[in-house]
Amino acid sequence: xxxxxxxxxxxLKPYDPKTTEERIYKLWEESGFxxxxxxxxxxxxxxxxxxxxxxxxxxLHAGHGLVMTIEDIMVRYKRMQGFKTLWLPxxxxxxxxxxxxxxxxxxxxxxxxxxxxxxxxxKEILDFTLVxxxxxxxxxxxxxxxCDWSREKFTLDENVVKAVYQTFKxxxxxxxxxxxxxxxxxxxxxxxSFSDLEITDEERTDSFYYLKYGPFTIATSRPETxxxxxxxxxxxxxxRYQNYTDGQKIKLEWINGPIEATVIKDxxxxxxxxxxxxxxxxxxxxxxxxxxxxxxxxxxxxxxxxGKLLPIAGEFAGQHIKKARPSIIEKLQxxxxxxxxxxxxxHVVRTCYKCGTVIExxxxxxxxxxxxxxxxxxLEKINNGEINYIPEHxxxxxxxxxxxxxxxxxxxxxxxxxxxxxxxxxxxxxxxxDLENNISKCTKCGGRIIQDSDTFDTWFSSGQWPFxxxxxxxxxxxxxFYPTDVMETGGDIIFFWVARMxxxxxYITGEIPFKTVYLHGMVLDAKSQKMSKSKGNVIDPxxxxxxxxxxxxxxxxxxxxxVGTSLALSPDKIRGYKNFANKIWNAARFVxxxxxxxxxxxxxxxxxxxxxxxxxxxxxxxxxxxxxxEYKFYLVAEKLYHYFWHTFADIIIERSKKKxxxxxxxxxxxxxxxxxxxxxxxxxxxxxxxxxxxxWSMMPGKNxxxxxxxxxxx
RNA sequence: GCGCGGUUAGCUCAGUUGGUAGAGCAACCCGUUUACACCGGGAAGGUCAGGGGUUCGAGUCCCUUACCGCGCACCA
Numbered sequence: 001x002x003x004x005x006x007x008x009x010x011x012l013k014p015y016d017p018k019t020t021e022e023r024i025y026k027l028w029e030e031s032g033f034x035x036x037x038x039x040x041x042x043x044x045x046x047x048x049x050x051x052x053x054x055x056x057x058x059x060l061h062a063g064h065g066l067v068m069t070i071e072d073i074m075v076r077y078k079r080m081q082g083f084k085t086l087w088l089p090x091x092x093x094x095x096x097x098x099x100x101x102x103x104x105x106x107x108x109x110x111x112x113x114x115x116x117x118x119x120x121x122x123k124e125i126l127d128f129t130l131v132x133x134x135x136x137x138x139x140x141x142x143x144x145x146x147c148d149w150s151r152e153k154f155t156l157d158e159n160v161v162k163a164v165y166q167t168f169k170x171x172x173x174x175x176x177x178x179x180x181x182x183x184x185x186x187x188x189x190x191x192x193s194f195s196d197l198e199i200t201d202e203e204r205t206d207s208f209y210y211l212k213y214g215p216f217t218i219a220t221s222r223p224e225t226x227x228x229x230x231x232x233x234x235x236x237x238x239x240r241y242q243n244y245t246d247g248q249k250i251k252l253e254w255i256n257g258p259i260e261a262t263v264i265k266d267x268x269x270x271x272x273x274x275x276x277x278x279x280x281x282x283x284x285x286x287x288x289x290x291x292x293x294x295x296x297x298x299x300x301x302x303x304x305x306x307g308k309l310l311p312i313a314g315e316f317a318g319q320h321i322k323k324a325r326p327s328i329i330e331k332l333q334x335x336x337x338x339x340x341x342x343x344x345x346x347h348v349v350r351t352c353y354k355c356g357t358v359i360e361x362x363x364x365x366x367x368x369x370x371x372x373x374x375x376x377x378x379l380e381k382i383n384n385g386e387i388n389y390i391p392e393h394x395x396x397x398x399x400x401x402x403x404x405x406x407x408x409x410x411x412x413x414x415x416x417x418x419x420x421x422x423x424x425x426x427x428x429x430x431x432x433x434d435l436e437n438n439i440s441k442c443t444k445c446g447g448r449i450i451q452d453s454d455t456f457d458t459w460f461s462s463g464q465w466p467f468x469x470x471x472x473x474x475x476x477x478x479x480x481f482y483p484t485d486v487m488e489t490g491g492d493i494i495f496f497w498v499a500r501m502x503x504x505x506x507y508i509t510g511e512i513p514f515k516t517v518y519l520h521g522m523v524l525d526a527k528s529q530k531m532s533k534s535k536g537n538v539i540d541p542x543x544x545x546x547x548x549x550x551x552x553x554x555x556x557x558x559x560x561x562x563v564g565t566s567l568a569l570s571p572d573k574i575r576g577y578k579n580f581a582n583k584i585w586n587a588a589r590f591v592x593x594x595x596x597x598x599x600x601x602x603x604x605x606x607x608x609x610x611x612x613x614x615x616x617x618x619x620x621x622x623x624x625x626x627x628x629x630e631y632k633f634y635l636v637a638e639k640l641y642h643y644f645w646h647t648f649a650d651i652i653i654e655r656s657k658k659k660x661x662x663x664x665x666x667x668x669x670x671x672x673x674x675x676x677x678x679x680x681x682x683x684x685x686x687x688x689x690x691x692x693x694x695x696w697s698m699m700p701g702k703n704x705x706x707x708x709x710x711x712x713x714x
Numbered sequence: 715g716c717g718c719g720g721u722u723a724g725c726u727c728a729g730u731u732g733g734u735a736g737a738g739c740a741a742c743c744c745g746u747u748u749a750c751a752c753c754g755g756g757a758a759g760g761u762c763a764g765g766g767g768u769u770c771g772a773g774u775c776c777c778u779u780a781c782c783g784c785g786c787a788c789c790a
Contacts, residue, residue, distance in 0.1 A: 568727085
């Protein structure tokens with residue numbers, strides 16, 4: 001056995017990822033083994049991971065680097081273990097997220113979407129995502145991802161849209177989707193409604209105004225919404241107000257003149273807070289809306305969709321609420337209606353998670369998903385332990401959310417997304433699902449109808465991703481690979497995506513879409529700070545792989561990083577693993593050089609210490625296989641690093657030098673070197689696929705497989 | 715307000731069912747020997763956030779306090 005010609009020269013230089021990685025990836029891709037249908041042997045048991053579709057609105061960031069690494073480790077491990085392994089890649093149009101990115105681009109160019117033809121805008125964004133997609137796919141390849149490109153999906157693919165429509169229709173018929181005229185969260189900058197998850201609570205210090213409202217003093221932080229307030233609410237048990245009765249009319253002087261107010265008694269009022277009395281603005285406050293619903297009160301819009309005051313505000317009509325407040329207060333003061341102002345009022349304000357604009361609740365007619373029935377089924381499955389959560393505490397977080405779930409507004413007033421296949425009656429606001437486009441008048445009142453111009457919340461479609469990508473219901477892939485094995489994604493989208501996939505997946509297919517949920521933490525910068533463009537501390541994973549090699553990046557991102565905790569990404573750490581790749585390279589050189597003219601027997605005879613080392617390695621294999629099955633990659637990677645360097649290189653190789661030189665127990669030493677190298681290359685492969693595959697290609701032996709399909713030693 | 719994490723060496727973090735505290739990086743000393751200076755050998759470094767409890771024994775289990783991070787919430 002000899003080192004094949006030409007390879008010896010290469011081994012004499014340090015390991016060079018740059019000249020290796022692209023070539024090796026091509027070798028893998030051309031082998032066809034990324035596709036489970038092409039894998040050799042009789043593989044009965046499937047192993048499936050659906051890749052979280054990557055947002056096609058930018059390029060790969062550090063978080064993606066972690067995703068690709070962890071999922072590739074799982075997939076390569078299972079492939080080597082003989083599973084029929086599918087890792088299905090995808091790209092996400094990412095609705096609102098992408099539109100926000102594109103709007104920023106427009107802004108820079110001095111344009112705005114509000115002056116564009118929606119079709120034109122859609123086409124521009126589509127082109128934008130197509131360009132990004134191409135780039136992203138090449139970046140995923142650079143990470144070494146062994147996913148099946150032949151099954152790649154995009155969230156706007158025709159059959160995806162079709163499947164989403166089917167789901168929408170089915171839910172409508174089952175009464176799980178309804179058109180509701182309800183209070184929703186509205187961002188006046190982005191001009192769209194949101195679900196509760198797109199809202200960020202922000203703590204602020206504002207002024208708190210105590211105003212004279214007839215015989216009462218009411219307190220508010222938003223005087224600009226108070227123009228139409230004609231109901232004054234207090235707790236039925238509040239002794240201070242026991243002389244006032246429910247429904248009692250009171251004439252009083254208000255901002256723009258005399259009004260007649262009605263007393264309402266409601267237990268929701270907190271007697272301890274403020275003065276224990278408040279007026280309500282049902283159109284622009286969720287709690288007030290509920291009170292109004294409960295008592296069947298009038299609701300009146302005060303603020304329009306741009307955040308400007310409507311004619312009800314009288315002289316202030318047309319002014320933006322932000323600007324109007326001081327002059328409203330001034331007027332109130334002149335009228336003697338301001339009792340006092342507390343300037344250090346700390347409270348929580350709901351804001352748009354993208355732009356920080358204060359959310360203005362509005363009453364609008366939208367599509368909602370009735371969540372309770374869906375959540376109950378999901379809860380049952382989760383509580384039965386049918387889904388394995390890693391880390392486990394995410395289970396509690398999920399069930400808490402499911403226990404307190406609210407109906408989901410899935411209408412978005414943006415163009416970039418899947419349009420909602422429905423007709424809306426302009427007279428009675430009735431909504432009708434219409435996939436075939438054959439409804440011409442309102443089915444309820446016979447009135448005129450229009451096409452719903454809204455698009456779906458992007459999570460409504462991606463919530464169906466696992467079964468759609470596999471071709472539910474008839475495709476063989478669905479029958480073979482569903483339910484999938486692992487859903488690996490970020491803990492930050494546990495409600496947005498994971499919980500909804502469980503609910504929608506179970507609703508449509510009758511099965512939970514995945515058996516294990518593996519949630520990684522945030523990737524932070526070297527100082528453990530959140531990466532952000534404004535801070536300028538964003539680390540591009542591709543720069544690190546360029547500098548130190550993909551293998552080094554992968555090791556650096558895995559070793560010692562317990563699941564779910566955030567990860568500080570430091571170039572120093574990555575550099576350390578570049579050295580590791582080189583160490584492996586040189587150790588391989590030594591082994592190959594010293595076993596050139598040696599043929600390893602089937603059952604090598606070891607001397608005492610070598611036999612002990614051989615046994616130790618076998619024990620290590622057992623240990624790490626168990627840990628791989630427990631998803632403790634952070635431990636396995638560290639152990640392998642340590643064993644390779646400080647046992648194999650420092651002890652076994654050093655020891656072998658004496659034996660081989662003095663030709664004393666040389667055969668034992670050579671056999672041990674050889675078998676150790678082979679075993680270690682195999683188990684290191686899922687972590688550092690490039691350098692191990694490259695060395696493997698230089699190993700002697702005829703009809704050799706690619707390392708990626710070699711059998712995992714256990 | 716409620717909930718969930720975290721606090722271990724200078725830094726970043728491991729520590730499986732309780733049994734003499736571990737790694738990487740950094741710093742320190744020495745060293746060119748069949749691979750590798752992207753290296754080898756050696757030494758140093760910790761009241762495991764504070765307090766209390768259970769136990770023969772606690773970094774690990776229980777209670778409590780503080781601080782950091784995150785999530786959820788209709789207190790006007």
